[in-house]
Amino acid sequence: MRRLRCLFSRSQPGRHNARQCPDSRRNDDVRIHARSRLEGAAREAICGSGRHVPTSGKPHILAGRWSDPQKWSFVHPAVAQLNAVMPPPPLPPIVAPPWVEIEEAMGFRLSQDFRDFINLYGDGEINHEFCVFYPAGQRHFALSLTLLLDHAEELNSYGVFESYGDLPFAGYPAPGGLLQWGSTYNGDMICWLTEGDNPDDWPVVVVFRHIVDPSWRRFDGGMAEFLFSLVTSTFELSTALIGDPPGGARWTRHRDWEHDYGDPPTALYGSFYTEDGRPLFPHGRKLPCGALVPLQYREGSGGDQELYGRTGEVRTLVEPDSESPETTIKLAGGGLAPGMAYRVLASVAVGVDDVPGTVALELLCDGTPIPARSTSVDVEPGQTTRASATAEAEILVAANSSPVSVQLRIVSSPNNADITVEDLYLHVNGTLAAG
Known part of the structure; x- marks a missing residue:
């Protein structure tokens, strides 16, 4: 499925004129080996049904049903701003994931704009180019409420961040480490820079696979502010991440916590x-x-x-x-x-x-x-x-x-x-x- 490849690099004809990264063959081999090992897990984690299976011995906290908000004052302002320029498709109301269980399992609170984004947009991608990771789903045929941490562990185990010679950050859970929440089909990684104790204050760092000098960019704003800068082309390298389609940015929803809508044509x-x-x-x-x-x-x-x-x-x-x-x-x-x-x-x-x-x-x-x-x-x-x-x-x-x-x-x-x-x-x- 196309959705699987969101975590890993993929060459496509007619895509971006990005410069070749001067990584050594060893570093490329590390990434390729990591992707081959991760692919089976990602197929289950990202392409799984996403249905919640109650864990034996633990209370089941039901996911909430999310419809178009009547009062946008309860939604993160950057998500409301994003909704105005890239509205979600007219599919049935979102069934949100069980955030209380997810954050309990992860050991910390996720940012409010990330939660509100998932609650409004579901699991999907921008322009068939850029996907936002869903926080929970099937992994190794069992429910995982910590997909973001699972993926971080895999990146660290193969030294992916260390393979970028000019990247001054380690992977999470190192202090101030990078925690990935998005990816492009070209293999670019979009991460939080986990500085400080408040996830709402974490800035965004983009690690490019094929752009160098430097291979990363910092965005001093949250996840939803960053997405708004992409779809309005105010981020300097927005075209490299989401393309520049004639009709503007569009969001494709693949699934939410209870529904699977498959792939668009x-x-x-x-x-x-x-x-x-x-x-x-x-x-x-x-x-x-x-x-x-x-x-x-x-x-x-x-x-x-x-x-x-x-x-x-x-x-x-x-x-x-x-x-x-x-x-x-x-x-x-x-x-x-x-x-x-x-x-x-x-x-x-x-x-x-x-x-x-x-x-x-x-x-x-x-x-x-x-x-x-x-x-x-x-x-x-x-x-x-x-x-x-x-x-x-x-x-x-x-x-x-x-x-x-x-x-x-x-x-x-x-x-x-x-x-x-x-x-x-x-x-x-x-x-x-x-x-």
């Missing part, structure tokens, strides 16, 4: 390959200017989260068009109003014949070009450029409406040039749109 399309993994067009595929780009479905997951939460049924919302599967993708809006927000990102490495040309991509929705954030590329005759033409847009599809058709068209100037497509991918990520 995602799909990857790319160049054509044979069944044994060889390129179908090893020297590229020649297309005339204005042609629709052929796309081969590679992989996908998730679907209608509202339906899955109620029934456990998986209904795909992103799939090839039945009439023209090579060039057309269908996006459905699901059954929960207002519908789905799809981030569509395409990238194509190209070449031209005969004359120099400028090549660009267009995204079509129901046959009509739509506004997109795009980059064109200048290509010399007979050469395939290492740079790629790109196009990115957000497409909103209303709930219970007819699916929309999405296509990718390639154009050039001059418009009589033939274009050779060497490599391409088109990535679709869906999120329930907030009301």
